[in-house]
Amino acid sequence: MGSLFRSEEMCLAQLYLQSEAAFACVSELGELGLAQFRDLNPNVNAFQRKFVNEVRRCDEMERKLRFLERELKKDKIPILDTGDDPVAPPPREMIGLEAKFEKLENEMKEVNTNQEALKRNFLELTELKHILRKTQSFFEEAAMYHGNQPSETNQAEEENLLVNDYAKTPYTKLGFVAGVILREKVPAFERVLWRACRGNVFLRHAEIETTFEDPHTGDTVNKCVFIIFFQGDQLKTRVKKICEGFRATLYPCPETPQERREIAIGVMTRIEDLQTVLNQTEDHRKIVLSQVALDIRVWFIKVRKIKAIYHTLNLFNVNIAEKCLIAECWCPVVEIDRIQFALRKGTELSGSSVPSIMQRMNTKEAPPTYNRTDKFTQGFQAIIDAFGIANYREVNPAPFTIITFPFLFAVMFGDIGHGILMFLFALYLVLSEKKYLAKRPENEIFEMMFDGRYLILLMGIFSMYTGFLYNECFSRSINVFGSAWNVNAMNYTNTTLQASGTLTLNPNVYGVFRGTPIMYPNGTGDPYPYGIDPIWQSAGNKISVQNSYKMKNAVIMGLLQMIFGLVLAFYNHRYNKDYLALFCEWIPQLIFLLCLIGYLCVLIFYKWAVWNVSNSNSAPSLLIGLINMFMFTKPTWAKKTQLYSNQNEVQITIVIIAILCVPWMLLTKPIILYLRNKAKMKQLVLHVDPIYNHDSTANMGTTRYAGVRVAVDETSDDVAILDHDHLDDPETASITPKDEEEKFDMSEVLIYQVIHTIEYCLSCISHTASYLRLWALSLAHSELSEVLWTMVMHSGLSVKGILGAFMSFLIFWGFAGLTVGILLVMEGLSAFLHALRLHWVEFQSKFYKGEGYLFTPFSFSLIVEGRVDE
Amino acid sequence: MIGAWITIGIVTLIWALIGGVGPFILPKGPNRGVYQTMIVLTAVCCWLHWFITYMSQLNPLMGPTLTRGEIYLMGWVW
Numbered sequence: 001m002g003s004l005f006r007s008e009e010m011c012l013a014q015l016y017l018q019s020e021a022a023f024a025c026v027s028e029l030g031e032l033g034l035a036q037f038r039d040l041n042p043n044v045n046a047f048q049r050k051f052v053n054e055v056r057r058c059d060e061m062e063r064k065l066r067f068l069e070r071e072l073k074k075d076k077i078p079i080l081d082t083g084d085d086p087v088a089p090p091p092r093e094m095i096g097l098e099a100k101f102e103k104l105e106n107e108m109k110e111v112n113t114n115q116e117a118l119k120r121n122f123l124e125l126t127e128l129k130h131i132l133r134k135t136q137s138f139f140e141e142a143a144m145y146h147g148n149q150p151s152e153t154n155q156a157e158e159e160n161l162l163v164n165d166y167a168k169t170p171y172t173k174l175g176f177v178a179g180v181i182l183r184e185k186v187p188a189f190e191r192v193l194w195r196a197c198r199g200n201v202f203l204r205h206a207e208i209e210t211t212f213e214d215p216h217t218g219d220t221v222n223k224c225v226f227i228i229f230f231q232g233d234q235l236k237t238r239v240k241k242i243c244e245g246f247r248a249t250l251y252p253c254p255e256t257p258q259e260r261r262e263i264a265i266g267v268m269t270r271i272e273d274l275q276t277v278l279n280q281t282e283d284h285r286k287i288v289l290s291q292v293a294l295d296i297r298v299w300f301i302k303v304r305k306i307k308a309i310y311h312t313l314n315l316f317n318v319n320i321a322e323k324c325l326i327a328e329c330w331c332p333v334v335e336i337d338r339i340q341f342a343l344r345k346g347t348e349l350s351g352s353s354v355p356s357i358m359q360r361m362n363t364k365e366a367p368p369t370y371n372r373t374d375k376f377t378q379g380f381q382a383i384i385d386a387f388g389i390a391n392y393r394e395v396n397p398a399p400f401t402i403i404t405f406p407f408l409f410a411v412m413f414g415d416i417g418h419g420i421l422m423f424l425f426a427l428y429l430v431l432s433e434k435k436y437l438a439k440r441p442e443n444e445i446f447e448m449m450f451d452g453r454y455l456i457l458l459m460g461i462f463s464m465y466t467g468f469l470y471n472e473c474f475s476r477s478i479n480v481f482g483s484a485w486n487v488n489a490m491n492y493t494n495t496t497l498q499a500s501g502t503l504t505l506n507p508n509v510y511g512v513f514r515g516t517p518i519m520y521p522n523g524t525g526d527p528y529p530y531g532i533d534p535i536w537q538s539a540g541n542k543i544s545v546q547n548s549y550k551m552k553n554a555v556i557m558g559l560l561q562m563i564f565g566l567v568l569a570f571y572n573h574r575y576n577k578d579y580l581a582l583f584c585e586w587i588p589q590l591i592f593l594l595c596l597i598g599y600l601c602v603l604i605f606y607k608w609a610v611w612n613v614s615n616s617n618s619a620p621s622l623l624i625g626l627i628n629m630f631m632f633t634k635p636t637w638a639k640k641t642q643l644y645s646n647q648n649e650v651q652i653t654i655v656i657i658a659i660l661c662v663p664w665m666l667l668t669k670p671i672i673l674y675l676r677n678k679a680k681m682k683q684l685v686l687h688v689d690p691i692y693n694h695d696s697t698a699n700m701g702t703t704r705y706a707g708v709r710v711a712v713d714e715t716s717d718d719v720a721i722l723d724h725d726h727l728d729d730p731e732t733a734s735i736t737p738k739d740e741e742e743k744f745d746m747s748e749v750l751i752y753q754v755i756h757t758i759e760y761c762l763s764c765i766s767h768t769a770s771y772l773r774l775w776a777l778s779l780a781h782s783e784l785s786e787v788l789w790t791m792v793m794h795s796g797l798s799v800k801g802i803l804g805a806f807m808s809f810l811i812f813w814g815f816a817g818l819t820v821g822i823l824l825v826m827e828g829l830s831a832f833l834h835a836l837r838l839h840w841v842e843f844q845s846k847f848y849k850g851e852g853y854l855f856t857p858f859s860f861s862l863i864v865e866g867r868v869d870e
Numbered sequence: 871m872i873g874a875w876i877t878i879g880i881v882t883l884i885w886a887l888i889g890g891v892g893p894f895i896l897p898k899g900p901n902r903g904v905y906q907t908m909i910v911l912t913a914v915c916c917w918l919h920w921f922i923t924y925m926s927q928l929n930p931l932m933g934p935t936l937t938r939g940e941i942y943l944m945g946w947v948w
Contacts, residue, residue, distance in 0.1 A: 004904055377904060399904050403911035411919070465916060469923050484927075485934065487944040497938055505933030513930060515873065526873035527927035530881070530920065535944075539934030549926040556922055608925040619931060 003372055004381075004399045006575075007390055008332045010367035010855070015327040015343070016357040018350075022316070022325045025346030025356055026309045026858075027088045032342045033859025035329040036368060040317040049314040054091075057098060058307035064101040065300055068292050071108055075286065077293050086298050088305035088860075090350070097302070104292060111285045118281060119215035122274045125267055126212065127180040127223065128251050132264045134206045134225040135178055135253055175236055176229045181248035183207060183222040189246050193228065196238055202229040227253070301864055308863050328361075330368055330855065336360075367392050370855035375433075377402065379455045387840045388850025393575065395568045397844060404561065404843075405835055406458035411557065412777035412831040413459070414466035415785060417474035418823055423460030429453035459832075469531045470778070474793075474819075475785035477537035484514040484527045485535045502540055507613040524609070543779070550775040552604050558771025558842065559597045565846030566590050572847055584669040588661035589760055595658040597768050600626055603643060610644075629655060665757045670749045677744040767842040773834050781827050788818055874928065881920060889913025 013035075017025050029035050041049065072079060089097070181189060186205055193201055205226035212221055226248070228239050243250055254260050317326040331339055336358075343356045369390050373381045381398045383405070390396055410419070429436075430453050441447050449456065471477040489511030492503065507513035507525075515526035527533065532549075536542045566589060573582045603622055611619045618640045625641060629651045635642040796811030797804070844850070856862075892913070893906035936944070 003900075374901065377901075399907045400911060402904070403908050403915060407912075407915045407919075466919065469919055483948060487936070487941055487948065492941065497941065502935050502937050503941060504935045507930050507933050512933065524874045525928050525930065526877075527924060527930075529877045529924075531923060533927060535934050535936075538936060538940050540937070541932070541935045545930075545932065545934075549923070552926065553919070553922045557918070560918070605925060608928060610929075611931065612929045613931055 004377060004396055006393050006396060007369040007371050007852075008334070009393070010330050010370060011333050011336070012361045012363045012365070012367070013329055013331055013336070013339070014359050014361050015329065016359075017316075017325045017327065017343075018347070018352045018354045018356060019323050019325060021347045021350040021352040021354070021356055022313060023091055023309060024350035025343050026312050027305070028342040028346040028349075029339065030305065030309060030312070030858055030860045030863075031087065032338060033857050033861060034335045035331045035339060036855055036857050037312055037315050038328045038330070039315045040326070040328060041315065050318050051310045051313050054094075054310045055307060055314070057094070058303055058310060061098055061101050061303045062300075062307070064105045065296060065303060067105060068101075068108065068289075068296060071112075072289055072293055072296070075289055077286075077289050079297055080294050081297055084298055084301075085864075086302055088309055089302055094306060097299070101299075104288070107288060108285075111281065111288070115278070115281050115285070116215050118274060118278050119213070122271065122278060123212060123215060124249070124251075125271045125274060126210075127208075127225075127249065129264065129267050129271065130208045130223075131178050131180060131225050131251050131253060132260055132267065134208075135227055136257070136260060137206070138204050138227055139257070175231070176227055176253070177236075177239060177243065177250050178225070178227045178253040179243060179248045179250040180208075180223050180225055181205075181243075181246060183224050185246050185248075186224050186226070189226070189242070189248070192242055192246075193239070196242060197230065197235055200230065201235060201239060203227070304864055305860055308858070308860065312858055329858075331857075332370055366852065368855035369394075369852040371396060371398065373398075376454050379452045380405070382451070383455075383836060383839075385854070387844065388848075389852040389854050391849045391852040394849060394852070395572050395575075395847065397568070397839070397848060400564075401839060402458070405839060406455065406462045408557070408561075408774065408835040408838055409459045409831050410462035410466040411553070411774050412834060413463045413781055413827065414470040414778060415472045415474065415781065415823075416464050416467035416478075418785070418819070419460050419463030419465075419467050421460075421820070421824060422456060422463060422828065426453050426457035426460055430457060459828075470782070471532040471534055471537070472782060472785070475782065475789045477532075477534035479534040481529050483533050483535045484525070485533060486511055486514070504541070513613075525612075543783075547775070547779070550778055551772060554771045554774035555597070555768060556601050556604065557774065558768050559593075559601050561771075561838075561843050562593060562597075562767060562846060563590075565843045566593065569847035580669060580672060584672065585665060585756075588664040592658055592661040592665075592761065593764050595654045595661070596764055599654055607643065662757065662761060665760065666753055670746070670753050673744070673749055674746055763845065767845075770842055771838065773838070777827075777831055777834060781823070781831070784827065785819075785823055788815065788823065792818065878921075878924065881924075882917065885913045885917035885920075889917075 015025075046052070069079075190203055190205075193203055203226060205224045207224050208222070212223055213219070214221055228243075230236055230239055240250070254263055313325070315327070319326060340358055343358060347354075347356050369392055371381055371390075377398065380402050381396075384390075384396070384398045384401060413419070429450055433450075433453065436450055441450060467473060485505060487505065490503075490505055490509060496503070505512050513525055513527075515524060532546070536545065539545070566586070570582070570586060573579070573586055600622065603625070607619070607622060618637070620635070620641045620643055625635065625643065628635065628641065632652065632655070633641075634648045635651075792811060793815045796808045796815075799807045889910050889912075892909040896902055896905050896909075899905075
């Protein structure tokens with residue numbers, strides 16, 4: 001069988017790495033991706049580990065890179081992705097990288113602050129420019145007022161005073177402030193000013209048309225220019241405080257028009273200069289960022305790899321005296337050569353003289369489960385792993401699930417048309433998988449469907465097959481071979497036909513059904529060769545006849561899958577050399593199942609073969625017969641409960657055998673375990689010496705080395721088997737094996753056995769009944785598609801004329817939408833779920849333990865893709 | 871009738887060929903075991919489903935109930 005039948009053989013290896021070579025070796029192992037390291041310092045705090053500083057440095061580098069990435073995104077510069085996979089640089093290059101990132105970060109920060117300051121400056125200058133322009137109009141207005149209406153209002157006078165007196169005499173009592181304020185705040189500003197200064201100030205404001213960009217936040221705001229006239233120092237302080245409160249910026253505004261003009265010209269030139277400087281800053285920033293964009297992806301990968309290596313190095317045991325690091329890892333046995341090669345390469349790269357050593361170790365701990373999958377089998381392994389990871393070297397149900405899962409799905413989904421649609425959809429996914437593998441789809445549901453594309457492909461193919469057998473294509477039958485039923489042979493007369501609306505064909509009449517009514521063993525019927533006869537499509541009693549067929553189909557398939565599960569359990573027992581379980585549990589389980597449901601299936605086939613329409617009056621019900629079998633009711637021909645001669649004797653034998661299996665399952669194993677334990681106890685009492693002696697002669701020729709036994713004369717290329725694995729405390733290694741075995745508790749064993757026996761016996765009935773969902777869902781599916789056709793499509797097709805053409809066109813959309821939505825998506829998901837449940841519960845409970853843990857190797861490809869957290 | 875035995879024989883032969891000979895003519899590759907399992911299981915499942923469908927129709931205990939219109943039509947066309 002392929003390697004998928006059982007999980008791969010794993011071994012625990014110990015690595016001795018020279019301190020200088022450690023980084024390079026771990027880097028090589030990370031590229032290889034075949035070793036899972038164990039944490040040898042579980043009691044050590046994360047902050048006390050040896051390489052915590054290096055990890056911190058890597059974190060800093062990552063932070064700087066993320067900052068640069070954010071800047072790139074802000075400017076929408078695309079990051080160059082060449083698909084390169086750089087190797088992790090050695091530790092001495094890390095300092096160079098750090099310096100480079102530091103420099104870049106500082107540069108970017110500087111550019112950003114400069115840009116902000118420049119923009120702020122620019123903003124102020126622009127505001128000043130607007131103020132100068134607007135206040136010009138205020139003063140001109142005041143001059144006009146003065147010219148036209150000499151002394152109309154108080155305001156005019158004030159302005160008058162302002163224009164004339166202020167210009168003439170520097171010692172005037174009127175002052176003014178000019179500034180800029182956000183447009184939204186102007187009404188409130190006015191109100192507060194009026195209230196606080198009791199109406200003794202005069203405010204004019206005008207809107208600025210252009211919008212400004214806030215340099216800090218980057219928002220666009222609208223601002224207004226305002227000018228406030230007041231008299232006296234007290235009002236001046238009050239006005240200034242209110243302006244501060246409203247965050248209005250005040251600008252010094254000259255009084256005379258000439259000064260204003262000069263300043264305006266100066267402001268314009270300064271604005272132009274600033275604009276050029278701003279543009280140059282922007283260009284410089286873009287140049288720096290585009291340089292960064294070329295390399296940033298490569299840097300990210302390098303930094304991530306370095307960080308991963310240091311995390312792994314933190315798991316190792318540091319032996320400062322010998323200047324070496326000790327690591328333990330799980331690896332597949334077949335890959336030991338490649339790992340040794342990687343170690344050698346790493347040692348060479350780092351230029352160290354001392355070679356790294358790798359040794360296999362014996363251990364009682366359970367290794368992780370490693371199933372080597374490719375893109376096709378990965379989907380199926382995933383649905384098995386979703387239930388539970390297989391125990392180490394347990395039979396893996398995945399290779400069988402590749403076919404049985406789509407097949408059971410198809411039994412519940414059988415329809416040629418829907419199968420074709422599903423097949424085409426999966427075909428599209430499979431053919432365009434390169435495109436989607438490069439750029440994973442963002443929609444999570446679509447991603448799930450993409451991951452299961454081969455699963456959906458097979459489900460579609462099998463659905464087409466079962467659809468062909470059920471003779472349903474969008475609920476319509478196809479007559480390929482010619483029906484086995486002949487209506488004309490019934491010789492209906494016109495009176496019979498006029499009398500009743502529906503008539504039932506009678507296969508007892510000669511010629512109605514091909515081949516009958518000649519009874520077995522002289523002859524049998526000659527039905528439609530492949531699939532359900534197309535006449536049943538139009539029959540009124542289709543459902544009741546098909547129910548019988550589909551229910552029996554479900555029971556037979558259920559029985560066969562359960563027997564298959566028991567066969568796999570046999571392989572498991574044999575591999576574990578658990579002959580006790582084989583004889584005391586497996587054989588009675590098999591016999592029990594066969595006696596009950598196996599006998600039922602035999603009866604199903606017998607009744608199909610032998611019973612004909614001519615003796616259909618006396619055809620007994622199989623289910624009642626089964627119940628009567630257990631109640632020891634004797635079947636008789638007279639009461640129409642007998643199927644074959646000597647049925648009573650056979651059934652009594654079968655029931656007695658089944659009943660005997662129960663105490664066999666229940667008692668034999670506990671009794672044998674009890675006797676074994678008694679014998680062992682007797683043996684232990686006689687023996688004085690403990691069985692495992694710490695200094696026994698078996699350990700000659702070895703020395704203790706850092707708590708581990710190592711062969712004395714050994715080269716670096718040898719793969720030797722050692723005694724203890726490093727996690728064992730050397731002090732407790734001298735204790736006798738009582739610690740390794742559980743203490744024998746008779747009551748526990750008995751209770752365990754009772755539970756399992758009851759569970760198994762009940763499951764024989766309940767799981768078989770559970771398989772009837774194969775019938776239930778296929779009935780639901782065929783009824784739904786029938787309803788969809790008759791109510792939706794048929795009503796469109798049955799309209800005559802041109803209107804019929806339009807109606808058909810429109811109604812087809814409804815039909816298509818409902819087919820895809822209800823039948824494909826909803827029914828598909830439903831059948832998927834039920835097929836999955838049948839596999840997980842009914843099939844796997846016969847043999848699968850599923851309590852292992854997954855092999856997660858230290859692999860850079862997994863880490864960089866982001867699939868594995870560190 | 872003999873027709874039934876011929877049909878059973880032919881179909882069983884086809885699936886036995888697929889399931890029995892197919893695994894041996896597969897090209898050698900790392901996944902050969904998986905493909906062999908797949909072919910055998912496919913043959914067994916498909917044959918089984920066909921066989922059950924066939925057997926259930928072999929000796930029908932009752933006939934289909936048809937409406938008048940269908941009877942007329944079938945008498946004509948079939």
